[in-house]
Amino acid sequence: MPSVGAWLVSCLYLASLLGNVVAGPLPEDVATRWGSCKTVIKRKEWRTLSKDEKKDYIKAVKCLQAKPARGKATIPNSVSRFDDFQGVHIQQTFSIHFVGHFLAWHRYFVATYEKALREECGYDGAQPYWDWTLDANNFLASPLWDPVTGFGGNGAYILPDTSPLAVPGATGGGCVTNGPFVDMRLHLGPGASLNATSRCLRRGFSPLIAQTFSNTARVNNALAQVDFGWFNKVIEGETNFVNVGIHGGGHYSIGGEAGDLYASPGEPVFYLHHANLDRIYWQWQSMDLPARLRDISGPVELLGPITGPNVTLSFPIDLGPLAPGVTIRDLMDVKGSKAGTGVLCYTYQ
Numbered sequence: 001m002p003s004v005g006a007w008l009v010s011c012l013y014l015a016s017l018l019g020n021v022v023a024g025p026l027p028e029d030v031a032t033r034w035g036s037c038k039t040v041i042k043r044k045e046w047r048t049l050s051k052d053e054k055k056d057y058i059k060a061v062k063c064l065q066a067k068p069a070r071g072k073a074t075i076p077n078s079v080s081r082f083d084d085f086q087g088v089h090i091q092q093t094f095s096i097h098f099v100g101h102f103l104a105w106h107r108y109f110v111a112t113y114e115k116a117l118r119e120e121c122g123y124d125g126a127q128p129y130w131d132w133t134l135d136a137n138n139f140l141a142s143p144l145w146d147p148v149t150g151f152g153g154n155g156a157y158i159l160p161d162t163s164p165l166a167v168p169g170a171t172g173g174g175c176v177t178n179g180p181f182v183d184m185r186l187h188l189g190p191g192a193s194l195n196a197t198s199r200c201l202r203r204g205f206s207p208l209i210a211q212t213f214s215n216t217a218r219v220n221n222a223l224a225q226v227d228f229g230w231f232n233k234v235i236e237g238e239t240n241f242v243n244v245g246i247h248g249g250g251h252y253s254i255g256g257e258a259g260d261l262y263a264s265p266g267e268p269v270f271y272l273h274h275a276n277l278d279r280i281y282w283q284w285q286s287m288d289l290p291a292r293l294r295d296i297s298g299p300v301e302l303l304g305p306i307t308g309p310n311v312t313l314s315f316p317i318d319l320g321p322l323a324p325g326v327t328i329r330d331l332m333d334v335k336g337s338k339a340g341t342g343v344l345c346y347t348y349q
């Protein structure tokens with residue numbers, strides 16, 4: 001955490017404690033969100049949106065992909081606002097996965113993307129989510145892959161990937177061949193690279209991964225965990241294909257860009273998958289809200305030891321050029337300031 005960022009975070013935290021007593025000069029972006037959760041927007045499952053709502057969402061994503069980058073100071077090869085998000089995820093990959101703040105960070109990341117769609121691209125809905133349990137047993141038939149009312153289908157078939165890191169059951173693997181993102185260009189990645197590039201959107205659907213990891217039993221197992229540490233561990237699973245958790249399930253069932261630990265936000269469906277994980281997180285919190293608005297633990301550093309150091313509610317969450325720094329505390333309640341403190345303002349249907 002650069003010291004300037006830490007300084008900003010502690011100022012924001014102080015300001016939140018002082019509330020209205022001191023009308024401190026909050027950065028405008030935070031000021032408009034802080035304490036202003038009046039209309040809670042409702043996130044819905046993709047297939048419950050009307051045709052027009054689906055069209056509006058995809059139009060807004062394409063709008064973000066056409067808006068010039070704002071993050072060039074730290075991500076010089078970012079071309080679009082959509083790239084800004086992918087770039088920040090690439091930069092922070094090793095500090096936001098297999099850590100105690102994995103869910104909080106991605107919660108803020110998706111909410112910031114939703115905010116950009118709404119405020120910069122005229123989208124008036126909420127971020128939809130993808131309940132992949134509905135597709136676990138018939139992955140290829142998911143309405144998400146519809147070329148007209150969805151995100152388009154699998155990537156073109158390329159030779160089978162025989163490397164030891166290949167996703168079990170993967171098909172496709174090449175550029176998407178239909179749908180709204182058939183001409184999409186990615187400008188960052190793959191992997192950790194932030195070099196200028198121009199790539200297509202790749203997918204390599206694995207129905208086997210979906211069937212194994214994206215099912216209701218796996219979700220129920222996560223929801224049954226009695227503390228946050230275990231809940232988080234079950235969601236993230238392990239760094240192998242024996243247990244990728246429901247987080248890895250969503251990523252590796254799509255494969256291609258989505259299966260890239262660093263560059264996965266280059267896949268537009270990333271945001272629907274992470275909204276679903278966030279929904280499950282909120283569902284878990286809601287089972288004992290008073291306690292679980294405060295329950296946070298897990299390592300500060302990637303796969304850090306059980307003996308700590310662990311994150312706490314005042315741990316800083318940094319989205320670089322995308323949004324002001326906040327703390328985990330500010331992200332514990334999706335209805336944010338309605339319940340007191342925080343920056344979020346949505347719920348799930």
Ligand SMILES: *[C@@H]1O[C@H](CO)[C@@H](O)[C@H](O)[C@H]1NC(C)=O
Nearest residue numbers: 189190191192193194195196
């Ligand atoms: C990115 O550019 C650097 C510097 O030119 C180079 O060393 C590196 O190999 C490049 N990475 C990729 C993935 O192309």
Ligand SMILES: *[C@@H]1O[C@H](CO)[C@@H](O)[C@H](O)[C@H]1NC(C)=O
Nearest residue numbers: 229230297298306307308310
């Ligand atoms: C750190 O978090 C883990 C996961 O919740 C927990 O099992 C462990 O006891 C914590 N360690 C400390 C020192 O708090």
Ligand SMILES: [Cu+2]
Nearest residue numbers: 089096097106
């Ligand atoms: Cu991630």
